[in-house]
Amino acid sequence: MRHNDKNNNNNSALGLDVGTSRICLAERSGEDFQYETQLNAFVSIPYSKMTESVLKKEKVPHTVNGEQIVVHGNESDRFADLLNVDTRRTMSKGVLNPAEPDSLSMIRKIVESLLEPCKDRRKLCFTIPAAPLGAEENLTYHEATIRQILGDMGYEVKSINEGLAVVYSELESSNYTGIGISCGGGLCNVCLAYLSVPVLSFSIPKAGDYIDNNTATVTGERANRVRIAKEDSFHLNGFFADKLHQVLGVYYDEMIQSLVNAMKQAFSSSHSLPKSGRNLPIVLSGGTALPEGFKDRFAKILGESELPITATEIRMAADPLHTSAKGALVAALADL
Ligand SMILES: Nc1ncnc2c1ncn2[C@@H]1O[C@H](COP(=O)(O)OP(=O)(O)OP(=O)(O)O)[C@@H](O)[C@H]1O
Ligand SMILES: [Mg+2]
Structure with missing residues (x-):
């Protein structure tokens, strides 16, 4: 009986991607996964x-x-x-926004609009960012606060690094060996994993918000309007339709270049990369990776850098807006 109880409890496990732009809940629905999202x-x-x-x-x-x-x-x-x-x-660059006095009360409300309080300690795994490359940023406050909000609601809570969540979601076929990348709103998160073990993870503070804010400064539009236009029709294939798209293209390129530079720096200075097994698949996910042509642009810039690893393939995640939430759910389900 006890075994059954435990199984039931596990089947109802949840994944929560706590992102700078969006909070996304993942749960199992038969053999499928189902998602619900709110803007953060x-x-x-x-x-x-x-x-x-x-x-x-x-x-x-x-x-x-x-x-x-x-x-x-x-x-x-x-x-x-x-x-x-x-x-x-409520959040900025992957963590609770220190400049927003209402961040705590509002993130609680947004989480509560996705999640009911829980009476039977369902398992829930939520995403946390990696520290920025080169900076020992203290993520303790952010993680502890989200953990507390979810714990207070009655869940049995654990956390997973966002890049590792991408690996859990997309790289089952290589036994969770490879590089997971999430290009989100506040950060790009990168994790290199061998056989599901996170060997190296880091973030860079340039992602969708960086692109929006800089484009807004150049064009004189509001960042929110830039974002809406970007999500509606921006792509990285061929010619730019207008000035706004051209400026977005400039900052997209800069972000991808920074991401590739950071990967090069992190992988070159890491002693923990085995000499063998430097041929790895790379998976791209997150809202900022959505525009058409993103993968090709990333592959081109990566090809021009002398990375100490070789990408056996570069592919988009199956469902880039839900990848991290799915990975968090996979982690919660695996935690028997
Ligand atoms: N179709 C689209 N084209 C371009 N950008 C998009 C599109 N859809 C969403 N985005 C951008 O993706 C970003 C949000 O992505 P995502 O939801 O993966 O981030 P997040 O997980 O909330 O943030 P983070 O992981 O950085 O904390 C925003 O900057 C948004 O404008
Ligand atoms: Mg994210």
Whole structure:
């Protein structure tokens, strides 16, 4: 009986990708995986009884806060665009945003809009970033705080490095040996794993937000508008449709170059890479890897650098927006 209980508990394990841009929940649905996502952002709008009742009716996640209504999650985008303001963000560069006084209360609300409190200590594994290359950034506060929020909700919590989650999600065929990369909103995370063991992981603080903010500065648009246009139609194939796309292209190239430089630096200085087994597959994931032509651009820049490892293949993850959440779920399920 006890064995069964344990199995049931394990079948209901959850994966949670706590990302700078989006929080994504993964769970098992028969043989498949199923996902639910909320933007990790919020915006304040003036309080009125009318607005409150419409938001309630439309089931838009929100909180009344004195004279303000705070709309959080997916709908915050639309309201920010309507009001011509930028959304506020609970996280920056992969961790809780130190410049946002409401980061803690809002990330809790956003997590609660995805997850019910739990009575039977379901297993839940959430993603954490790797420290930036060359900086011993202290991730303790971020990790401990997210752990506490989830623990308070009744889950049995553990964490997984985001790059390793990419490996768990995509590299079963090579026995979890290879390089997992997630190009997200705040960071690009990289993990090199041998037989599921993370040998080396790091992040760089250039990703989607960096591209949006710099493009916004050059073009005079709001970063939120740049992001919406980028997600709608940007690609790295052929000619750029307009000035905005051309500027986005410049910062995309710079980000990819920084990523490849960091890989070269990290792999060259690592003593733990075995002499044999330096031929490894690379998997790309994350929202910033989505534009058409991204993989080819990455492969070209990688080919021009003298990396101390050889990529046996470079491929896109099957489902780049859900890869990290799936990897976290795989980790939770494997933890019998
Ligand atoms: N179709 C698209 N084209 C280009 N960029 C996109 C697209 N869809 C999403 N993005 C960008 O991807 C980024 C979000 O990716 P993702 O959800 O993987 O990040 P995250 O996990 O929240 O962040 P991080 O891992 O850095 O903490 C944002 O910058 C977003 O603008
Ligand atoms: Mg991510």
